[in-house]
Amino acid sequence: MVADRKTQIVIVGGGAAGLELARKLGAHYGRKRHDIILIDRNRTHIWKPLLHEVATGSLDASMDEVGYRSHCHRWGYRYLYGQFDRIDRAAQQVHIAPMFDDKGREVVSAHVVRYDYLVLAYGSVTNDFGTPGVVDNCLFLDSRGQADSFRDQLLNHCLRVSRAMVARPTSDARVRIAIVGGGATGVELAAELYNAADALGYYGLEVFDRARLDVTLLEAGPRILPALPDRLAEAAHGELEALGVKVLTGMAVTESTEEGMKTGDGAFVPADLQIWAAGVKAAPVRGGLDGLALSRGGQVIVRPTLQSETDDRIFAMGDCAYSMLPRRDRPVPPRAQAAHQMASTAFTNIKRLLAERPLVDFNYRDHGSLVSLSRFSTVGSLMGKLVGGRMAVEGRLARFVYLSLYRMHLLAVHGWWRGSALIAVSHINRLVRPRLKLH
Ligand SMILES: Cc1cc2nc3c(=O)[nH]c(=O)nc-3n(C[C@H](O)[C@H](O)[C@H](O)COP(=O)(O)OP(=O)(O)OC[C@H]3O[C@@H](n4cnc5c(N)ncnc54)[C@H](O)[C@@H]3O)c2cc1C
The missing domain is CATH 3.50.50.60 (FAD/NAD(P)-binding domain)
Structure with a gap:
């Protein structure tokens, strides 16, 4: 007799969207019920909106990054270190390219990973529009x-x-x-x-x-x-x-x-x-996406359920997804809040798929845009029923809401207890640690 095969859900990319989804699925199903696999070419995750602070030394990334190995151990999913190379839709496999160390020695050989459901969340890269030099x-x-x-x-x-x-x-x-x-x-x-x-x-x-x-x-x-x-x-x-x-x-x-x-x-x-730092485009996938419908910018075109327009078994979310807003006048912007919301919808829809229930549509809620001018100022606009449409904000309120987006990510990635503890520790660190990382 053949043992029951566990449903294998593979997430490519452990960024703002992918890591949140892996945590939610792992916490919900655990290793016994389904096999949740997260693939990323890095060993640690850092929330991208922090990168300008890392670049200037205002933030020590090692304090804020998340190691995939310890995270997956805690939350009941598997992590595979590897570079996603291509999809084979007929065989329901993703191909992983070999990985090498600094000396050119192979660390991970080329291999394939089977999937029942695949979630693409490999993000975007800066677009240089082919400008010479x-x-x-x-x-x-x-x-x-x-x-x-x-x-x-x-x-x-x-x-x-x-x-x-x-x-x-x-x-x-x-x-x-x-x-x-x-x-x-x-x-x-x-x-x-x-x-x-x-x-x-x-x-x-x-x-x-x-x-x-x-x-x-x-x-x-x-x-x-x-x-x-x-x-x-x-x-x-x-x-x-x-x-x-x-x-x-x-x-x-x-x-x-x-x-x-x-x-x-x-x-x-x-x-x-x-x-x-001008413009973004979907991160390149060397071996291609096996005929999935793509936007002009190379993003995977998704239906309102976040399933690829071409293949029901494949979802895309975050910056690599092209999801039209309901009025169909523009796509969902490549932003951290969109990635966070898409991860929630993808989680709901994967649960519904497995329970053979109808899927829900992704409903993007634009909470506004905030820009931090370091400790000097924060400006932005908030949207929503609470503020009665669109409201311009500056100063402390803007700073508080700006920081809330990262706090939401911390809670989604670490759960309430651990996430809250990390938020408290980050406040203490700001007081006791050097203002700059100089090495
Ligand atoms: C400097 C900077 C500042 C930003 N500031 C803001 C802000 O203030 N507010 C805001 O809303 N948004 C901001 N953004 C945008 C926001 O960070 C992105 O919209 C968000 O991170 C998208 O999430 P994602 O999960 O789609 O992709 P990402 O968070 O980029 O994650 C993609 C993951 O996929 C992995 N990956 C990529 N290719 C492969 C591959 N071939 N194989 C294996 N793994 C792969 C990467 O290692 C990464 O872990 C900023 C972006 C940058 C770069």
């Missing part, structure tokens, strides 16, 4: 590794400038940083740099201060923060300029060189560090 000369903020690399380079430049000033006090040495993209990531990073520059003085670089930072924010559109109302975008623009950031709007970057950035109107912005 960007891949070679710019840094991106898509992963912890990239954020760490930015921080190392930033500290080295600050150290060089500091040494130059010690050697010659009249030196006009500066750290020149060009950031492309006046969306939330670019704006938050620009402000966070000034917070870091202020803190460097406490840690041995006594002669370095924010006057030595030369930050330029380049935005192709007519204003920064297009997702926010005019008034708030103007407030953020003014706040950045008060800090010392040169904000250049209507300035499309046409090329990046080793020395800096060329713009459409023939200007040149010299820079020691160049960061590209």
